[in-house]
Amino acid sequence: MSVSTTVLVLTGTFDPTADLVIEELNRRAVPVFRADTAWFPSRLAVAAGLDGPAGWHGELVTGRRVLDPAAVRSVYYRRPTPAEFPPEVPEEARAVAAAEARRGFGGLLAALPARWLPPPGRAAEAESKPLQLRVAAGCGLRVPRTLITNCPDRAREFAERIGGPVVYKPFAPVRWTVGGRSVAVYASLLRPQDVGHPSIATTAHLFQEWVPKAYEVRLTAVGRRLFAAEIHAGSEAARVDWRSDYDSLDYRVCEPPAAVAAAVHRMLEQLGLPYGAFDFVVTPAGEWVFLEVNPNGQYGFVEQATGLPVTAAICDYLEGTDA
Template sequence: MGDTGTVLVLAGRFDPTADLVIEELNRRAVPVFRADMADFPLRLALAASLSGKGWHGTLDTDRRTLDLAAVRSVYYRRPTRPRFPDAMSPEARRVAEREARLGFGGLLSALPCRWLPPPGKAADAEYKPLQLHVAAESGLKVPRTLITNEPHAAKRFAESVAGPIIHKPFSHVRGIVNDRTAAVYASVVTPDVLTNPDVATTAHLFQAWVPKEYEVRLTAVGQEMFAAEIHADSENGHIDWRSDYGSHRYAVCEPPDSVRNGVLRMLRRLELPYGAFDFVVTPEGDWYFLEVNPSGQFGFVEQATGLPITAAIADYLEGRGL
């Protein structure tokens, strides 16, 4: 697909990040069709046939129709799972959801257009062990890290580090505890935690604490990079800035060439056009890679700094640049 056609936005119904991109595309008079996987099959109908070398057909809501052949790009921004009739049995629901993923999702993945990000590549890149390995291979500094379910291995790791140890979840853990929303963030762990038998119940990620002057959120879109210092003025925020957004101060910064080149190598290796990278910067000015989110939020950085991240994403979806 060339530089004409519709941008298909796959996102949850309430997603301020997707809203920013859609507003920018609307301002540019670029056609947009927004849908959510949750709309299928109750509010979103699909009909497509293989004709010649490609798929041809439509997506239909009760108000709009999308010609699949007219899709120039897809913004894959954390759509939610398909929903099915309440009366459907759990067994039938599991089968229907798998079929929806392979059929509906598979058809969209076959469209000859650019994705931001490609869902399969984004899913692979969610694995933190892979991220850390690729980051190290790409020339970025990475904290000493242990993944284990063995308490004695955790204890030996802590002894070898001879300094504070951080525990991190492999994913964003959120839930409801005592009728309140709760989340698990990175935390400094004590020796008794490292040797707790609960360590044996699943995989855990432990890292050596990196002395922190501030952190950086670096958002990469194609070849463009937008970096912002994050100064968290609270104890919890200093350990994990995501735990206390209210304590933040932001400042635009420029990544060193070594970091810029490492980020580009990571994106090429992971086959991603977009990444929200998190770094720790030490008092000596060294940048340490922590993680990359292949579909991470950027609105809070843009709002605080004015960095034109939305415009860069819209450029990519519109077909400009790489």
């Protein structure tokens, strides 16, 4: 029987965050097998059998390495990309092949008795902003007044009821390329009189009250450990959405209030997540207001700026030494 010793890292070819974790695991002499689901079936072959209660045994084979699925102790599920198929596969067959790859190869990985960070299904569910906001409020966190609508009149009424600036946010990161240049949509600050454009009718929109901020906080949770850093914006764009201007940011390590920490733990438990990158606004009065949680969010930029040992905590979790 194989001994479960290897950490399987599933991510794309370029992932500096996964690189941090792999480097630390290598320093600890923990076996690591890195792969991307896009390698299947052309660059990654699978042969696994089940014979009795011992579980799945066999081989995951890349050009240079072989892994027995039974040797996987944990999985760091970062940002794998979909399976890729040779150009000679007819287009009409690719949808079937992709679905079979997801259920077969993906299903095999999901069936392993390994520790996942994060569990893919739970992470996908938790990315829903409507779900996050409901759970956060139910766990005792303050959440901005929010409206989801495709009705321009309802959006205008919401803004008038707020009586101040309103924030528009996409439900997920929006990026595309225009004329060879990368374009992204971030949170936008709107005046009440600017809300209610007819284009709102074309799809669902999320609007929130603007919360006055002294600064923001990125709180990264790994298991029961919390790492919090204040984010102080140095530009007008960053004061609305700090992701729009990383170069202007200043970071300071902080401690979350006990009530916020307890609510974060409750929220992770309800969402079934061992990891979460939480974003908060801290008002001039010192109140923490929940904005969102990313179940697989970036943390490297905060660790680099503050020295908070998030990578070490992730590796402790993957090794099973975090208890």
